[in-house]
Amino acid sequence: MKRYLLSTLTLSLMAAFAGAAEPAATAAPATTAAPAAGTLASGISTQYVDPAVRAQDDMFVHTNGGWLKSTEIPAEKASWGSFAKLRDDVTPQIRSIIEALQKDDSQKAGSQARKVGDLYASYMDEARRDELGFKPLSAELAKIHGLRDKKALxxxxxxxxxxxxxxxxxxxxxxxxxxxxxxxxxxxxxxxxxxxxxxxxxxxxxxxxxxxxxxxxxxxxxxxxxxxxxxxxxxxxxxxxxxxxxxxxxxxxxxxxxxxxxxxxxxxxxxxxxxxxxxxxxxxxxxxxxxxxxxxxxxxxxxxxxxxxxxxxxxxTWKSYLEWQLLNSYAGYLSKPFSDAHFAFFGTALTGVTEQEPVWKRGVGLVEGAMGEAVGKQYVEQYFPAERKARMEVLVKNLLEAFRQSIDTLDWMGPATKKEAQDKLAKFTPKIGYPNKWLDYSALTVARDDLVGNVMRSNTFDYNRNLNKLGKPIDRDEWGMTPQTVNAYYNPQLNEIVFPASILQPPFFDMNADDAANYGGIGAVIGHEISHGFDDQGSQFDGNGNLRDWWTAEDRTKFKAKTAMLVNQYGAYSPVDGYKVNGELTLGENIGDNSGVAIAYKAYKLSLKGKTAPVIDGLTGDQRFFMGFAQVWRIKMREAKQIQLVKTDPHSPGKFRANGTLMNQQGYYDAFGVKEGDKMYLPPKERVTIW
Known part of the structure; x- marks a missing residue:
């Protein structure tokens, strides 16, 4: 039961919801306040700028060209970029938390901390897995083999x-x-x-x-x-x-x-x-x-x-199918031959990855999926300074205000729809960093010597917790991601925007950087998630989270005309020869990107309060804003994985999230003097501005 209607910033494996409530953790102690204005860095990775490629011709390569030339995708990864690098930086921190619990013999049997350590230990015991082979699935296989007719299916x-x-x-x-x-x-x-x-x-x-x-x-x-x-x-x-x-x-x-x-x-x-x-x-x-x-x-x-x-x-055939699905679902938790064969197809053949991740990373991944908030609580205490959340709250407030002002000035939307849009925006709930209450895993049984059993019990625990929501009030404190997840999301039925602690780090958010790059990075992320409330899907839900048409027919027609232009724009992009971006599949995310950066730019200009931004590293504030946006989408990807995502991912490839978005932004044209004849120039009538 792990399916949720969330519009995420990027495709990722989200930790499952699980458990009831514990008191919220205390955030890590504040370290240093934001530096004085004169000491702020540009926030731009200028060492990666490729001066041979003009910002007017290819902003993605201009900003990231040095990185693209010097970076190889790690053998264990299908792609590598800003998100993956930050995830890889966070993973050792999570490992240290988990391994400390694993080695702590003072933890009481059945305690949450003991369960985390035992779950990790059960994965790390490769000798026992190899000894058991596929025997841990014997009982389930017997149930499948024992089916006598289709009525039992x-x-x-x-x-x-x-x-x-x-x-x-x-x-x-x-x-x-x-x-x-x-x-x-x-x-x-x-x-x-x-x-x-x-x-x-x-x-x-x-x-x-x-x-x-x-x-x-x-x-x-x-x-x-x-x-x-x-x-x-x-x-x-x-x-x-x-x-x-x-x-x-x-x-x-x-x-x-x-x-x-x-x-x-x-x-x-x-x-x-x-x-x-x-x-x-x-x-x-x-x-x-x-x-x-x-x-x-x-x-x-x-x-x-x-x-x-x-x-x-x-x-x-149905029995064979179910036998296969069982083995496939648990192959990664069986002996090495099963795990290796599983990786050879789903890792190498399907995505082009040549090496498995180290066993400790896979073990961390298991714990993250099964008991993510138990680890997340300690992650917040150790690695999330309080001032990050405070500064983020200001950014979110400014982005919401910019969106509010933008709605009032739209020339294509009538008063009745504007009123409804403002009502929805006013009901947005921002969640930053970590939950107000934590999930309780007391009903989950974990045994140090029973990996497959642990996974089955964890899946059943998640299933039952989800099922038991029926008939109960809506839990508005529940999170769809753990604090250590490098991502963000909008949930239309709770009308909430959620920003986990881990994404509040460079290159998205830099406490030591000038506001321009931060507005271009995390500001555009905030704007992206706000905009999901008003994209082609989110706009069909009202401020209370109900699927209700609150638009006038005329305004909806105008909106669809604008989104049709985006469909055509992105549908022309091709990351791999013979495979084009699906403009309809990616429409919601493309609206989020385009509207998000537009709103973030407005919020940045409001934050200046009429003052001129300083020039840092030879870059104006506006230039740093748009380069800050472009560097967030820095990525390289294996061809097989890119083809898979073209078929399945509602997000456009990173290069087009950067360039495709900026080609529609008048501020980008002004900041870099983009003119007709430049490769990223679009005639004004072909540019799409929605929010």
């Missing part, structure tokens, strides 16, 4: 979902989009082992076809390692089954429509969507039926299509 799908295994559909509990004051159960399409249906269906794409062929070989390899004598034949049948599921799935663009994805169905009528398959019984097995009388179905036509696939696929 609804309950089996529900059971596997609880322990974190992929099934043909998923369930989660989140706010009801039409009534944000209550939780509702949601059912959505699932079931594929590859990242997107295109990997199964684009037979004319050589790269997609190659991945599909390698995937089938990988499935056969894993099944063979688990003792299947007919592994090759079983793998062929499994991939054929997943291909049939892919054919009936909604595209990621279709899934972005919150109105079409909201389909309230009573449990009594649920089986009408799945002739021949008892989905109602499956909901009973999930525990949902005991707590509600309806569910929200995201893709109803998929469920109908799935039921047809189920009917024409024999039980033996």
């Amino acid at each position: 609804p309950a089996m799908f529900a059971h596997l979902t609880k322990i974190g295994v992929t099934a043909p559909y998923g369930v989660y509990v989140g706010q009801d989009a039409r009534d944000s004051t209550r939780y509702a159960a949601h059912v959505y399409q699932n079931g594929l082992g590859l990242p997107d249906p295109d990997y199964y269906l684009k037979a004319d794409d050589a790269k997609m076809a190659d991945i599909k062929a390698k995937y089938e070989k990988h499935v056969a390899e894993i099944l063979g390692m688990a003792g299947r004598k007919d592994a090759a034949a079983a793998a062929k049948a499994i991939v054929a089954l997943e291909t049939e599921l892919a054919k009936v799935q909604w595209t990621k663009v279709e899934q972005r429509d919150p109105v079409k994805s909201y389909n309230k169905v009573s449990l009594a009528k649920l089986n009408s969507l799945t002739p021949g398959f008892d989905l109602k019984a499956s909901m009973a097995a999930t525990g949902i039926s005991a707590k509600t009388d309806y569910v929200i179905v995201s893709e109803p036509s998929y469920l109908t299509g799935f039921s047809k696939v189920l009917a024409k696929t024999d039980l033996a």
Whole structure:
């Protein structure tokens, strides 16, 4: 149950929600106040500027060219850039916290600290994992092998979902989009082992076809390692089954429509969507039926299509499919041969990574996913100075004020819609640094010598905690990311913008830098998340988090005309030959980038209070602002990973997040004297300004 309607700054693995409340931690003691104005740095990594490339022709390369030339992607990474570097800087800090707990024998059995240490220790015990092989999955494999007819599948799908295994559909509990004051159960399409249906269906794409062929070989390899004598034949049948599921799935663009994805169905009528398959019984097995009388179905036509696939696929193939999904979900926690084979496909073949991360990093990743807030509480105490939060609060306040003023001056929006927009903005809830209350893991059982059991219990713990929200008041203190996550997000149903502690560091936010680069960095991040409340998806939710059309028809038409221009702009960009950015899939994030930097620029100008910004490192304040934005998107990526993200990621590639955004900003043209004939010049009528 780890699916949430969040608009994040960048694609990342988010730590799961888990547990009830503890008192908030005390932030790390303040260190030094912001330096006096005369001693502030520019905040720009001038050592990476490439003077051979003009800012007017390619701002991304001009700002980051030296870095692009000198930097190699680490062998264990699919990409490397500002986000990845900061994550890599934070990870050793998290490691030190975890390993200190692991070595502390004074922690009481069953305490949260002891659980963190024991969970990490269970992962680090490679000898025991190698000794056990795939035996820890024996009981679950026996359940699958024991299926006697298809009537048992609804309950089996529900059971596997609880322990974190992929099934043909998923369930989660989140706010009801039409009534944000209550939780509702949601059912959505699932079931594929590859990242997107295109990997199964684009037979004319050589790269997609190659991945599909390698995937089938990988499935056969894993099944063979688990003792299947007919592994090759079983793998062929499994991939054929997943291909049939892919054919009936909604595209990621279709899934972005919150109105079409909201389909309230009573449990009594649920089986009408799945002739021949008892989905109602499956909901009973999930525990949902005991707590509600309806569910929200995201893709109803998929469920109908799935039921047809189920009917024409024999039980033996379904059992093989479930066996594969179980092994695939837990391969990384089994013996080295399983872990290595899993990485060889999902790491190397799919994303181009040539080396696994060190075992300690993978162990840290497990703890982060299972008990992220337990670690986050100590991270905040040790590594998040109080003055960072205080200065960030000022920035957020200034960005909200700039957005408020901007709404009033829009020439394309009428008074009625402006009034609603201002009402929504006034109801925004900023969250900065860390939660007001922490999650409680007392119901989670961790054993130092039972890695697979720990993972299963953690998945079940998360599932039950999520399920138990049904019928309870909305928890407005809950966070969708841990404090140590280098990211940010907007949640339309809580109408909140959230900035975890870890992102409040250079190059996004530098306590020792002049405001210009900070407004271009974290300021644009703040503006980005605010703008998600008014992008093509977020604008369909009101200030109370309800899916409600608060626009006049005329204003919505004008808005769509502007966003259509963005779709066309970004749809022309190509990060890899033969693969273009999907302008519709990335529309919300592109609105966030363009509007975010525009609002941040306005806020920066307001912060000057009519004064002229100092020239630092030979750069004016406006130039530092836009270079601060460009350096945030510094990144290099392996081709295989880039292709995967073009298919699946709602964010545009970093270069286009920088250049594509700035080409629409009049302030950028003024700061660098961009004129007709320059490569980044767009005629005024082709520039998109929304907020």
